[in-house]
Structures are given as C-alpha cells and as structure tokens.
Amino acid sequence: MHLPGGHTLVTALVSGALLGGLFAVTALGLSLALGVMRLINLVHGELVILGAYLGYVLLSELGLDPLVGLLVVAPALALVAYPLHRGLLLPLVGKGQEAPLLTTFGLAVIGQNLFIQLFHADTRSLSRSYATAPIGLGGYEVPAIYAISFAVALVVVGSVHLLVQRTGVGREIRAASEDPGAAAVLGVDIGRVYARTYALGAACAGVGGVLVGLAFAFMPTTGTGYLLTGFAVVVLGGLGSVLGTLIGGIGLGVIESVGGAVFGDGYRDFIGLVVFLAFLALRPQGVLGRAER
Amino acid sequence: MRIGARQVAVVAVLVLLATGCGKDGTSAADSEIVIGASIPLSGPLAGFGSFQRWGYQHAVDQVNQAGGLRVGDSRRNVRLILLDDKTDPNTTSSNTDTLISRNKAAALLGSCTPSLVVAGAVVADRNRVPMVTGCAPLQAFKSVKRWQYVWDVFFDEPDLAEAPFKTLQGAGVRTNNKVAIVHDNGPDGAVVGGQLWPMLAERYGYTVVSKQSFPVDNTQFNSLISNAKATGADVFLIDAVTPQAVTIRKQMASAGYNPQVIVAEKGAEPVQFAQALGNLADGVIVGGYWDSSFPYPGAAQLRQAFERETKQTYSQHIADSYAAAQILLDAIGAAGSTDATKINDAIGRTDKTYVVGPVKFDDQHTSKLPIAELQWQGGQTKVVWPNERKTGNLLFPAS
Numbered sequence: 141m142h143l144p145g146g147h148t149l150v151t152a153l154v155s156g157a158l159l160g161g162l163f164a165v166t167a168l169g170l171s172l173a174l175g176v177m178r179l180i181n182l183v184h185g186e187l188v189i190l191g192a193y194l195g196y197v198l199l200s201e202l203g204l205d206p207l208v209g210l211l212v213v214a215p216a217l218a219l220v221a222y223p224l225h226r227g228l229l230l231p232l233v234g235k236g237q238e239a240p241l242l243t244t245f246g247l248a249v250i251g252q253n254l255f256i257q258l259f260h261a262d263t264r265s266l267s268r269s270y271a272t273a274p275i276g277l278g279g280y281e282v283p284a285i286y287a288i289s290f291a292v293a294l295v296v297v298g299s300v301h302l303l304v305q306r307t308g309v310g311r312e313i314r315a316a317s318e319d320p321g322a323a324a325v326l327g328v329d330i331g332r333v334y335a336r337t338y339a340l341g342a343a344c345a346g347v348g349g350v351l352v353g354l355a356f357a358f359m360p361t362t363g364t365g366y367l368l369t370g371f372a373v374v375v376l377g378g379l380g381s382v383l384g385t386l387i388g389g390i391g392l393g394v395i396e397s398v399g400g401a402v403f404g405d406g407y408r409d410f411i412g413l414v415v416f417l418a419f420l421a422l423r424p425q426g427v428l429g430r431a432e433r
Numbered sequence: 434m435r436i437g438a439r440q441v442a443v444v445a446v447l448v449l450l451a452t453g454c455g456k457d458g459t460s461a462a463d464s465e466i467v468i469g470a471s472i473p474l475s476g477p478l479a480g481f482g483s484f485q486r487w488g489y490q491h492a493v494d495q496v497n498q499a500g501g502l503r504v505g506d507s508r509r510n511v512r513l514i515l516l517d518d519k520t521d522p523n524t525t526s527s528n529t530d531t532l533i534s535r536n537k538a539a540a541l542l543g544s545c546t547p548s549l550v551v552a553g554a555v556v557a558d559r560n561r562v563p564m565v566t567g568c569a570p571l572q573a574f575k576s577v578k579r580w581q582y583v584w585d586v587f588f589d590e591p592d593l594a595e596a597p598f599k600t601l602q603g604a605g606v607r608t609n610n611k612v613a614i615v616h617d618n619g620p621d622g623a624v625v626g627g628q629l630w631p632m633l634a635e636r637y638g639y640t641v642v643s644k645q646s647f648p649v650d651n652t653q654f655n656s657l658i659s660n661a662k663a664t665g666a667d668v669f670l671i672d673a674v675t676p677q678a679v680t681i682r683k684q685m686a687s688a689g690y691n692p693q694v695i696v697a698e699k700g701a702e703p704v705q706f707a708q709a710l711g712n713l714a715d716g717v718i719v720g721g722y723w724d725s726s727f728p729y730p731g732a733a734q735l736r737q738a739f740e741r742e743t744k745q746t747y748s749q750h751i752a753d754s755y756a757a758a759q760i761l762l763d764a765i766g767a768a769g770s771t772d773a774t775k776i777n778d779a780i781g782r783t784d785k786t787y788v789v790g791p792v793k794f795d796d797q798h799t800s801k802l803p804i805a806e807l808q809w810q811g812g813q814t815k816v817v818w819p820n821e822r823k824t825g826n827l828l829f830p831a832s
Binding site for chain 2: 151152256260261271284286357359362396405409
C-alpha cells in the first residue's frame with residue numbers, strides 16, 4: 141500500500157466516477173430483472189458480451205462506428221431477449237427461484253459456447269481513435285472513453301427512468317414490480333410486462349457491451365466478470381432502482397479506482413467485493429432501494 | 434440350482450458382447466496410435482491454443498497422408514484427440530486423465546503456459562505416459578519436479594528477459610534509462626517481471642523506477658499505468674496474457690502514456706494482439722523463438738501451409754507445437770512400439786534439427802530454443818534482434 145499524491149488521487153476519483161457510468165449501463169438490465177421480476181438473470185453477462193460482439197460485427201463488416209451502432213445493437217438485443225423470455229423464462233414464473241436460476245445459467249453456458257463457435261475464442265476489441273484518447277477535465281487527464289461512457293450512461297439511465305416513471309408502460313412495470321397479483325387483477329398483462337422489461341434490460345446490456353468493447357478487450361468468457369460487477373452495482377444502488385443503479389455504478393467505480401490507486405490495481409475487485417459484502421450486511425436495500433421502490 | 438434357457442441366452446449374449454468388444458478394442462489399438470492433448474481452445478489463452486491445434490494436427494496429418502507412422506514392421510495411422518482445457522489448470526488435469534484412462538492415449542502433447550502445461554504434465558508423469566510439450570518456459574518447467582516422462586522444448590526465461598536490453602543495446606537507441614515494469618503474478622510473469630527484469634535492468638545501466646504486479650485475471654490497469662507515467666519511464670516492460678496486454682496498451686494510450694520502448698511479453702505474441710489493437714500494436718516488442726525466415730528445414734513451408742489453410746497470419750506457436758508433435762511421432766517410430774518406456778527412452782535420445790532448430794534434451798528433460806526479438810510493424814512481426822536474423826529495423830520510438 142502506498143498513499144498516492146493528491147493529483148493522482150483526484151485523477152483516480154474522476155476517472156472512477158466516469159467509469160461508474162459504464163458499470164451502471166452494464167448493470168441496469170440486471171437491476172430491472174431483479175427488481176421487477178425477482179429474476180437472478182445469470183445470462184446477463186453474456187447479453188453484455190453479445191452487445192460487444194454485435195458492435196464488433198457492425199464495425200468490421202459494415203464499417204459502422206460503435207457509438208452509431210448502439211442504435212442497432214440495443215434494439216437487436218431487445219429482439220433477441222423478448223422471445224427468449226416469453227419462450228423459456230415466462231413459463232417458470234411462480235415456480236420458485238431454482239428453475240429460472242438454472243435456466244439462465246444454462247443459457248449463459250450456451251451463450252459462451254455460441255460465441256466461441258461464431259467468433260472463436262480470440263481476444264477482441266473495438267478499435268477507434270477516441271477509445272484510446274485522453275481528455276483533460278479541469279486539469280486532470282482521464283480516458284475519453286470513460287467520459288463518453290458516462291455521457292451514454294446518463295442518456296440511457298435518464299431515458300429508462302423517464303420510461304418507468306412517466307409512461308403507461310412504466311406504470312405497468314411499476315405495478316408488476318410492486319404486486320404482480322394485484323396488477324394482474326387490474327388488467328395488466330404480467331407476462332408481457334415481464335418480457336418487455338427483460339428486453340429493455342437486454343438492450344441496456346447491449347449498450348454496455350459496446351462500451352466495454354471500446355474501453356477494454358473482450359472474449360467469449362468475459363461476461364462473467366460483468367455479471368459480478370453488476371451484482372455489486374445493484375446491491376450498492378438498490379434493487380430495481382434505476383437512478384440507484386447509476387449511483388451504485390459511480391460508487392463502485394470510485395471505490396475501485398481509488399482503492400486501485402492506494403492498494404494497487406490488483407486489489408480493485410477485492411475492494412469492490414468487500415464493499416459489496418459490507419453493503420449486503422449493513423444496508424441490503426442499497427442507497428436508493430427504499431426511496432424509489 | 435436350475436439354469437433356464439433365458440439365463441443361458443443372457444450369458445451367451447454377454448459373452449458375445451464381451452468378445453466382440455474385446456476384438457474391436459484390439460483391432461482399434463492395432464490399427465491406429467492415439468495421441469492426446471489438452472489445449473486452451475477457449476478462455477484467455479485461446480489465442481495460443483488455436484495455433485497449437487493447427488501445429489499438432491498438421492504434423493499428424495502429414496504422417497497419415499504419407500501412409501501412417503512406421504512402427505516396427507507395420508505402418509499405422511495416428512489419431513489425434515484434442516480436448517479444450519478452457520485455460521483452466523484443473524480442466525487440463527482432468528482432460529489429461531481422460532486422455533490416458535478413457536482414450537488410451539499412447540503419448541501426449543502439452544498445453545500452453547507453465548500453469549497449464551504443468552497441470553497436465555504432472556498427470557502424465559504420474560501415469561508414466563510420455564509427453565512432449567512446447568510453450569512452457571524452461572525455468573518454470575524445471576522448477577516443478579524432476580521429470581521422468583515429460584519433455585519440454587522452449588525458450589529459457591533468462592534469455593527472454595535479457596533480449597529487450599540486448600535489442601536496445603544493439604540498436605544503439607538512447608532513452609532516459611528509466612524502466613517501469615508491470616507483470617502478472619503467474620509463474621512466468623513473477624519470474625520474468627518480478628525477478629529477472631529488475632536484475633537485468635540494473636546490469637544494463639537502467640534504473641527501475643516502478644515495479645508493479647497484478648492478478649492474472651485483472652481487467653483494469655489505470656493505476657498501474659498512471660504510476661508508471663508519473664515516473665516518466667521511457668522503457669515500459671509488460672508481462673501479461675493477451676486480453677490484459679490489449680487492455681493495458683489501450684489504457685496507456687488513453688492515459689497519454691507514450692514511452693519510447695514498449696515490451697509486452699506473452700500477450701503480444703499472437704496475431705490477435707495486433708488485430709485487436711490496430712495501429713496501437715505498432716512498435717510493441719515481444720520475445721520470440723521462431724520466425725519463418727529462420728534457416729531451419731521446413732520453416733518457410735510451415736508458414737505457407739498455415740496461411741494457405743487458415744487464411745490467417747501465422748504465429749510462432751505453430752512451430753513449437755508442430756515440432757513437439759514431430760518429436761513425439763519420430764520417437765514412437767524409433768521405439769518401434771507403443772510401449773511407454775520405449776517411447777520415453779526414444780524421446781530422450783532425440784538429436785535432430787526440426788523446424789524450430791536443433792533439439793537435444795538435457796538431463797532435466799529440456800531443450801532450449803534461442804531467443805529473437807520481434808516487433809509489431811504494420812500488422813506483421815519483424816525480427817529486430819539478433820542482427821544476423823533481422824527482417825526489419827527497430828521502430829523507435831515506439832509511440
């Protein structure tokens with residue numbers, strides 16, 4: 141352990157907060173699935189990486205910039221996820237936690253193997269000049285892709301928040317989340333709401349995947365790491381809370397980044413998991429879990 | 434006790450089945466020789482595994498196309514069974530057990546990197562099944578145990594660690610002589626990055642201003658890079674697997690850290706490194722033990738065959754895997770039998786120049802390959818050291 145200088149510490153803080161935006165987008169779908177459907181979606185990491193691979197295909201085959209490609213990737217993921225939920229997960233609603241847990245685990249394994257078959261097991265990355273450029277923010281130099289990710293996160297989280305809070309679809313989602321039985325009695329098609337929520341979460345995961353591909357490297361098995369990060373973000377922010385996910389993402393980004401600066405990058409995940417466990421023990425509902433639910 | 438017709442029929446069928454199975458098994462064993470390998474076809478080391486698969490299969494295919502392997506008085510086809518160890522040593526161990534016990538492999542070929550190779554090698558050695566491997570640096574291989582049935586053809590870590598310094602010295606380039614080191618804490622990363630580089634840097638007149646390590650599954654490196662940048666080191670030495678090396682290079686650029694020399698051992702070897710990074714790969718140096726320009730029999734043809742069949746850029750891993758398979762096949766032929774002890778003795782007597790150069794094992798079951806230094810230039814690797822093997826000049830500064 142060494143105490144870094146003030147400049148290094150502030151740089152770590154700023155870049156961690158910006159990176160938190162990426163964490164939030166990759167975790168948002170997981171939070172929606174947990175909060176609305178009580179579904180522990182173990183295939184979430186693979187949905188993230190599917191987004192990264194779609195971004196890769198659009199870039200390498202069509203020359204489409206990954207950020208523009210988000211407009212294709214997000215709906216594509218939703219189109220994949222909707223029938224997946226209707227066909228495989230909806231029949232399991234009300235039949236306990238184990239069946240959907242095992243189903244999503246199976247889907248995750250299938251997903252990883254499909255990636256290997258389709259894209260081989262090679263390391264990939266979305267190579268763009270802005271993905272590796274630094275930018276100055278108030279005298280502190282941070283990766284431009286972190287700032288871009290944060291901006292995308294604000295748009296995505298803000299849009300989903302407005303959708304949930306201000307639209308008819310959102311009202312149904314909130315109703316299904318609070319009391320699915322009562323919502324069904326009042327005419328809400330719970331199955332359709334769940335499938336739409338799952339598709340919405342997958343779309344967000346796809347957006348996160350593209351950002352992951354731009355900022356880092358990815359391969360068929362990379363999704364598992366983002367599933368774990370997602371759980372930490374959801375616990376920090378509060379189950380099912382859209383704005384809480386953003387706060388959780390930023391919190392985790394800052395904790396890991398500052399922790400990495402103080403203890404070394406090798407301790408990032410360790411520190412993140414310690415905070416995750418501490419929150420589970422002390423405030424399991426997360427930062428905004430109670431306030432917004 | 435009465436025995437009815439039904440019981441007799443059941444016993445008869447069982448006897449017939451047992452006889453039939455035994456006959457089939459004997460027939461299969463007589464007609465073909467089974468060789469097995471557990472290699473990383475998925476996971477972080479898949480970039481290596483894909484080349485190993487081709488190298489092993491190519492050697493076996495050549496033998497079969499020539500009418501099979503001459504063993505004693507007969508020619509027998511060779512069947513290669515490849516299992517994916519998913520870059521997990523535990524899976525390598527269980528795969529190796531499977532290859533020996535279920536697939537009845539007469540001999541084995543190794544995985545890649547010390548942790549995977551050793552995981553399989555320990556099982557092979559315990560079961561007294563001969564194994565020839567590349568892809569395991571010799572110091573890490575030798576440090577595990579006194580091997581009886583496992584043989585390693587690869588480079589020696591001290592040679593690899595010293596090559597960047599010799600390259601810079603040979604090219605006569607000038608830096609501020611400050612070195613920053615980041616390395617994973619795996620077996621070879623800890624040796625090369627943790628021990629050898631700091632020692633050699635001092636010997637060559639450099640000052641190590643930063644030395645940091647990280648777990649082999651780490652995904653973010655901002656703090657490491659920030660610390661290295663803060664030291665102003667002109668020479669940045671990285672020892673990491675490919676996914677990490679790609680992320681480190683990207684994060685170096687996004688942090689505005691542009692050292693004059695970038696060395697990325699391990700991770701920068703496969704072509705996937707350059708494919709993932711594009712122009713950012715240019716200038717990155719990595720140790721190598723083979724290039725198709727080396728004056729060894731079949732070197733150029735091996736590259737041509739690979740690129741013709743796969744339409745991909747070759748990697749040096751096609752050479753050590755191809756050579757390992759050839760050494761094993763030659764030994765089986767020389768043994769004139771699939772008896773494990775005879776094959777093992779024949780491997781130990783190997784004294785021949787293969788596509789990777791001369792191979793002759795020492796008493797610790799290792800045969801050393803000389804090191805060259807490669808540099809990515811325009812999506813291709815160029816040999817930039819030693820001078821007698823150069824195919825390009827050192828790109829300096831790297832970034």
